[in-house]
Amino acid sequence: MEWLTGPFEVGFVARALWGGLLVAVICALAGTWVVLRGMAFMSDAMAHGMLPGVAIASLLGGSLLLGAALSSVAMALGVTALSRSSRLSRDTGIGLLFVGMLAAGVIIVSRSQSFAVDLTGFLFGDVLAVRGSDLLVLAGALVAALLITVACHRSFTALAFDRRKAATLGLRPGLAQGLMTALLTLAIVASFHVVGTLLVFGLLIAPPAAMALWADRIPAIMAGAALIGAVATVCGLLISWHFGTAAGATVAASAVACFFVSVLAASVRDRIPATDR
Template sequence: MEALFDPFGVVFVQRALWGGILVSLICAIAGTWVVLRGMAFLGDAMSHGMLPGVALASLFGQSLFLGAALAAAAMAVGVTALGRSSRLSQDTGIGLLFVGMLSVGVIIVSHSASFAVDLTAFLFGDVLGVRERDLVHLGIALAVAAATAFAGHRAFVALAFDSRKAHTLGLAPRLAHGALLGLVTLAVVASFHVVGTLLVFGLLIAPPAAVALWARSIPMIMAGAAVLGSASTFLGLLVSWHWETAAGATIAAVAVGFFFVSAIAAALTSHSTRRDGVESTGDTAGTPHRTPLPERPLTS
């Protein structure tokens, strides 16, 4: 038992744990909609598109969070503007902005060798360097994310499953899409300092995806993702402490590991259930009749 809790007697590990838990809660809220709407590529582009803002903020001695937020906001506006073109698919616009923003960021970084450490922290995070003011910022971000998700829940549900129905119901799908982009942007900007942009999807995508294989409602996915993300933070920090591995990468690896365990378990359960269903519907001649098993729809 001492091996489980001794690392968390250290102050900076305690802050890392709380920071990771707050990030997990934020990512659970935003990540659920990312998974349901198939927006993983957009989220990846948003995270890497922050590099120019972070680089410029570091160059001029300004807040990295402010630079990241402005760059991510510019990315979101660009995605929305290009998404209105009938001649370009949304993925094309996202890909172009992704490459363009990342290229500009690399060009800025390449002009100064002093960016080496900052770039490493940007890509891989510094969870063990979380400070008390970072926890305050994460707490505020969590409150904003929760308020946004609560206020836009009905519109987000309609948008995720049938955007035409959302328009019919007068739920302003374009406004809802913009709010959803803002929610994803908030999660990415709030999380990059803790786990880094390359690893943020370990918490943004893996926990909701793992729970979505089992849950029957959106609140259940969010709650389960929050639990899995928090557990990933605890186990990741524990493994990192004892095996001397990179903390942020270990947290993300544990989260992804949970997903694969969940996916394998879901596949085995589905196979067993279908086999039992086929056996129970076989005829007297021994020829099974494959009848589709009823699926419970996801509810809001």
């Protein structure tokens, strides 16, 4: 038991645990729609696209969260603008902005005197540096994510499965898409400090994708994804503490490992005759 509970008796590890759990729930709420809507590439691009804003905010001594939010919004608007061109596919626009924003962020960070340290922190996060004020921000982000999810559940559900049906029902799919992107932006911005811009994709996609193999109802997928994300957070922090690995990366890797375990278990389940289940 000491092996399991000892690390969380240390103050900064306990804060990391709470931060990771809050992020797990936020990512479960947003990530479920990402998986159902097929927005994985878009979410990955937005996670990388916030690097320039974070880098500029760091150099100017401003709020990293505000910089990340502005950069993510710029990324989303850029993708929307490019996707209107009949000569370019949506994936092409996302890919170009993905590389351009990431490169711009690295160039901006290279202007700092602690280039390697800053870039590592931005890309891979520092969950063990989570402060009490960060937990308050994450709690506020969770409340906002819950409000958006509950208020827009019907519109998001229709949009995820049939955009034309959503329009027929008068659910304003354009507005719903914008709010879904806002929810995604909120999750990415709130999470980057914990797992960084490169690894937030793991917590955002892996738990909902793992749970989607076992549940048909959206609330069940969200609840299961939050639980899987929480398990990944605890396992990642324990492995990091005992084996000296990077905490944020280990948490993200644990989430991805949970997905593959879920895939294997679902494969075994599907091979069992229905009469034997």
